[in-house]
Amino acid sequence: MARLCCVAGRINDEDVAAVRERARIEDVVSSHVTLRGAGSGTLKGLCPFHEEKTPSFQVTPARGLYYCFGCGEGGDVITFVQRIDNLSFAEAVELLADRVGIQLRYDDAGPRVEPGARMRVLEANQAAMEFFQELLLSPEALPARQQLAGRGFDRDVAERFGVGYAPRGGRLLRTHLRAKGFSDEEMVRAGLVRESGYDFFQGRLLWPIKDAGRLVLGFGGRRLFDDDRMPAKYINTPETLVYKKSHVLYGLDLARTAIGKKSQAVVVEGYTDVMACHVAGVDTAVASCGTAFGADHAKLLQRLMGDHEAFGGEVIFTFDGDAAGQAAALKVFKEDRFFIGQTYVAVEPSGLDPCDLREQQGDAALRELIGTRRPLYRFVLANTISKFDLDRADGRVAALREAAPLVGSIRDDAVASGYARELAGMVGLDPDEVRAEVARVRRGGRRRDADPVEPADGGLPLRTLPDPRDRALAVERGTLKLMLQAPEVFGGDGAAAWDGVTADDFTHPAYRAVFVALSTAERAGNWSEAVRRAAADEVLDQLIVALGVEAVLREPSSGYAREYAARLRLLAVMRQIAELKSRLQRTNPVEDTTRYNRLFSELLELEERRRDLYQESSSLTE
Structure with missing residues (x-):
């Protein structure tokens, strides 16, 4: 397998491994972060990806990994360079190769660029x-x-x-x-x-x-x-x-710290607008360069703002109030799926851009413009229905039909329901009538994009990572930590590999996906990298790194692994028992004797398996 390079074909895997080995992570990180010894062969410092006063950023040179327990950023030396310098994987490999003197080989034919x-x-x-x-x-x-x-x-x-x-x-x-x-x-x-x-x-x-x-x-x-x-x-x-214009934002060098600290980004249209915002005190302003704001720009802002469950940050766009500004707002609305935070729009009624507004009315007026932002969806819906005469019944219906596809395109059902309720108030129609129209649009396949893929068992989407403090998932997390950090202590092969643990033993889809990845990864070379490559998912990548550096409470051993595996399997059996008991309660033993007896026999077998697994895991105290 080879890595894709945007300029010179695909980078040979052996060269990628050589770069990862020779580019010492502590040396690379030290050029950005002051690191100090923290015991057990680890180094600590203040995280370069978010504002903090107490060090939670950890580097583990022996494993070639870094991880921040504050913001969840983690990875290897290549990942660090990608994040810190906003580079693609291939660009980060090339930069590090230049630094450590490795001449990369490219497996595909294409233009060659010399090292450095x-x-x-x-x-x-x-x-x-x-x-x-x-x-x-x-x-x-x-x-x-x-x-x-x-x-x-x-x-x-x-x-x-x-x-x-x-x-x-x-x-x-x-x-x-x-x-x-x-x-x-x-x-x-x-x-x-x-x-x-x-x-x-x-x-x-x-x-x-x-x-x-x-x-x-x-x-x-x-x-x-x-x-x-x-x-x-x-x-x-x-x-x-x-x-690459689709990957750069003007002013990012000056706004980066403020964006991370405030979980806010203000997107303006020009270089002088960025300058005006920063001079006026709006220090989170950036602008796209020679192209429209797009998906790659949004992902860049996502990384800088972080991914917080309670507050995902906000992106504020400045648009003119004219037709062009409304069209630009609608375009952003259609791409709003790229944002983790809430999206707002700040419109100056007289049509002044931020630079003109500061020049004519002063710094305070520019700050006030950003402060009086309004949700993007309200701006878009209001402009959409403003084209219709809402005093007429047919005008209200026409406005609803025009706006319903916008609401129907929202992937989050709870958010879409709230938008539908507001739309009902805007057009003066019954909320049930509006919801029915939105539902009809959805059934008609007029949504902008497909729903995110949900797990087959109806669990959480893979984009939702588990809370590491969730005690209900502690055994699942502990088992995976052991598998990633000391795979050699697990026994068995074939169906009995990993001491009999299977993917069905994990309840959280992210943990299940990590287990599937490590079950398919080759146990050769860099084990953590092999698992991350098998997962091939940016969200799971962060989880795998975290599991690879979190401490385990006991020295890994085959006995410790068997206990963990048994406890995990025990929890799975207990879930099966609970489900079987529920089915027995819903089965009439007189009218459906055969089914009842079969279920009862299965219950006895599960209870016996539960006792055995309980004995195997009885010394596990985590």
Whole structure:
């Protein structure tokens, strides 16, 4: 099996394993987190993924894993680089390979990029940013400074956001980077220079676009001169090894900490809007770069806000109140399934964007705009039904028919029911009539997407992870911890493998899925990685990492494993007994003697098995 790489085919698995082994997790994490010894070969520090005062972030070098007991983030050295630098799996492997000096092999035919290419692109971008920043103070850049001043931004603000100026000379950046040791090929690969040899950005006001780790991925440039041969008002760096517009958000480097701390993200439409928000005190503002806000952007914000059961955070979009703004809001509503938090919209009635609003009415007005946000669904529903005459019976019915598909598209039944109740009040119809129309739409297959897959037994969806403090699931969790950390202590093979434990012994679908993964994984090489690969699920990946680093209360041994397996199987038998007793109570022994006797015989067998398993597990005190 080989890993997919977006640029150079599929990375050979042996090379991935070599990178994971040679890139010591404690060395990589230490560049972002101050680690201190915590006993038992573990290291602790403050989590880089959420705000905390007491260290709950743990690194276990012997297993090559990290895990935060506060926010649930966890994984290996590759996962850490993915999370901290907002990279794909292949990009993280390539970055680490460059760092430890491993030349990767790619199994698929495709364009080849030499080791270190990605790092050179990042270094070229950094050098270009410094060059552009210096030139912002030059006489030639007066129109750029006037543009900033006209939007209410002084020199200090420009420096805070790294704003710069691309000169009109045509090849000045190329000459500068050559002197710094960069080749023409590296400059083209970074999107800084065209194949023709001319600078990509010329005569433009520039904003550096950085990732969460403050690495410069690319630039956005605004037109300043009428004779600019590029007609677009704004242009962005073309797609490169590091710049992929659907995966980046401008301002993320400045907003990341605040987003995690406040569980809030404000999404605006432009570079100056981001600047205006931050200057006004709205420090969670970001913007997409040269493309519409999409699924990958949403996933990025999800990671930063975290996944809290009680409060999933909120995403606030700023839209104009005109038809274009309403259309944009409807598009976001249709993609709202990507968000874990509640989605809101902040609309300025006069149509001013955040930057204009701050310039004309001050910082307080911009903060007030964000503070008076309204739920996105209410905004969308109100705009949908506003097209109809609700004073007429046929108008109310038409409005309902137009809005019902929007409500019917909501996957959460409880939320959809609440929306239907509000819609009934908006259109002036009986709530039962509205619910009936929503139900009809759902039955007609007009929903935007399929329901999430539920377990066959009707349990919780796999996206719902178990509470590690749930005592009712303690034996299931303890058994899996032992299986992941010391698989060699379990005996048996074939149907009796894992001391007779089966998937049916687990009640929580996530625990059951982990057991299925470890049952199919090969016991060779890195066991934890093999199980994670077999699971092939991002949510389960976090659970597997957590189970792999949580402490077990006794030294693993074959006897300890047998006791755990017996206790788990005992609980499963007790559930079967309870179900069988219920069936016996519903069976008339006179009218259905045969069935009653059969069920009674099964009950006796289960009771005997229960006694045996109780004896096997009697010394287990967890």
